[in-house]
Ligand SMILES: NC(=O)N[C@@H](O)C(=O)O
């Protein structure tokens with residue numbers, strides 16, 4: 001018998017995402033002035049966690065195709081040795097699907113969010129998440145994560161009789 005789980009994306013906020021990571025945004029965030037009063041510094045919105053010894057923080061750009069929604073979530077992944085941040089480069093909203101850190105993702109604990117185009121996310125180390133879910137085809141994201149010798153991407157595929165569906169966001 002197929003078990004169905006429907007995910008309805010909710011607006012991303014600092015509070016509703018804090019179990020999974022950080023929201024990178026300027027809205028309602030503290031800042032201080034630098035550069036002789038010409039620049040606001042929104043300081044330390046998130047930290048880059050590079051985990052064990054040889055980890056190095058790296059900066060990447062992901063250019064991603066967009067899926068059609070509703071979209072079936074067949075797997076989640078995690079990075080056990082470091083954080084991973086996604087910052088949209090073109091002001092486009094995007095979707096996020098996460099589950100709490102655990103040996104395996106709990107399907108009943110999966111949550112979906114929609115990020116505004118002026119929000120990014122920083123997944124904390126080992127947070128289960130779906131690979132980037134762009135809403136606009138070929139959208140680009142600045143991605144800050146970890147390079148190192150240790151394998152840093154665990155994938156978990158859900159059983160075929162578990163149908164997890166990510167619904168379109170109410171925009
Ligand atoms: N594998 C990879 O670099 N990308 C994923 O980690 C992702 O979260 O999109």
Ligand code: NI
Pocket residue numbers: 077079084129130131
């Ligand atoms: Ni990832």
